[in-house]
Amino acid sequence: MDGINAAKGDIPPAVSLRLQTLTKRADFQRASRSAHVAKPGFILQMRRRKDGETPCPDQIRVGFTCSKKVGNAVARNRAKRRLREVARLGLPQAGLPGHDYVLIGRKNATAALSFAQHQKDFQHALDILHGTRR
RNA sequence: GCGGAAGGCUGGAUGACCGCUUUGUGACAUACGCUGCGGUGUAUGCAUGGGGAGGAAAGUCCGGACUCCGAAGAGUAGCGGUGCCGGGUAACGCCCGGGCGGGGUAACCCGACGGAAAGCGCCACAGAAAACAAACCGCCUUGGACCGGGUCGGGCAACCGAAACCAGCCAAGGUAAGGGUGAAACGGUGGGGUAAGAGCCCACCGCGUUCCUGGCAACAGGGACGGCACGGCAAGCCCCACCGGGAGCAAUGCCAAAUAGGGACCGCGUGUCGCAAGACGGGGCUGCUUUUGCCCCAGCAGGUCCGGGUUGGCAGCUAUAGCCGUCGUGGCAACGCGGCGGUCAGAGGAAUGGUCAUCCAGAGGUCGGGAUCUAUCCCGGCCUUGGACAGAAUCCGGCUUAUAGGCUUUCCGCGCAU
């Protein structure tokens, strides 16, 4: 273990409430094979990580992605920014530790729907995935 | 006032709450490293201050900087590019000025704009002929034969004979004016000339050669001569002039981690003198040659491939061929030179934002008023709607492509008034 990775592993538990961003293609592919909920503005996927997969087992990780169907680079980046804001405001309180979440942007709707509607849909989708609502 | 032409600038504004990234400061907290135990370095958090997308950031079409390939020097073969002339520039296929050709009433716009008498190739169909010209029809002359018409003679007539007048036929020759075609037909128009014709001759135009004048040049103007000889295509091959070594920041260098530090093949190769330093010689180094240079000469180093591992971090990485503003100066201009002031994103699955409110452009509807022959236009109120193209990825200079609108300068044509 090098010094940098060792330092990350010793971070106190309070810091793990922060969201970490998914970057690896493999993580996205694993998430796509697990449970998902579709909303007009986005698709939410959730996966429980196996033990020992990351140094910090209680961390919530989240990823954002948009296919080329969403539009050009400006449209894709705008969709990802809005989804990132939704996750930043809602996920640290409502998310379960040790899980990976992936938000997928959809054509037109992600940019067009109101922000309050997105937040409502996000909470609803989380409730379904966590099993507290059918 | 209407219609146009050429540029330049701009590319929503303000506020509130919540965030991201970079950087300065702190003597604050946590972790780790070093320690001479005084400290010090790095990372993270916290507090506070500053910076944070474009005119095209795009396409990757050109030119460079930079890095590696052998130090990127010279010549040459091949390949690729550029292509009127002069200037600007680090350089360019870019920009400016000029020439020539084409378009437009004009302002102005457009042009891959060297060479087709160096050579090869192609020109389908149609047409007589598609490239050193030739001669199918036609026109003309001469000769022959005498079927037809006409003429003449004989005969009442049928008919017979003569001459070679007309048309046709055959042969020899002249000619290229005319000929359906085609993208393109071997100078054009007019006159003379001729058997018919023809640059055969003349005038003008076009073309070519040569001389003079102006211009740095492209080229322009004028004179003399020639007498048609020279079709098109070079974004077909090619010739001429000039330019270019190849690859690209996922280049390249360093650190850490991890695996079995593994296997196969190729190339070079055992030199001489000297105690040594070194010298000589041999071999290798981008298609080839050459100059200098580098490496090797006893087992080290080099190359290719296979198998396995990693998919991390740091540098390169953002400011100088700088750029921006302003003043002076040289130049028709592009641009150059000098002074002063300012300094301008550096992310890395990728920040530069999210939400809300108000305002300003804009569009639509409606109401009221005014102008006008009408179409319509102007002013004010209310409601609704609504923001073009588009996101840095090593960095610069260009080109090209996409783009709702708004502001502004100069010029041209027409109409009206003076």
Added chain:
RNA sequence: GGCGAGUUGGCGGAGUGGUUACGCAGCGGAUUGCAAAUCCGUGUACAGGAGUUCGAUUCUCCUACUCGCCU
């Protein structure tokens, strides 16, 4: 991000400056008691836009889309 290649009927796939082959599929007919196989016939294409040329699928430029390689 950088570099390179391609686009021809419904599908695959040649081609070249002068009317775009061929195979499979589709449709119609023949054959058969009915089908399959076989035979005959038939329709449908040069990614889009400019330029060069008498003429462009081909040559040149721009635009759009697709695919591959490089850490």
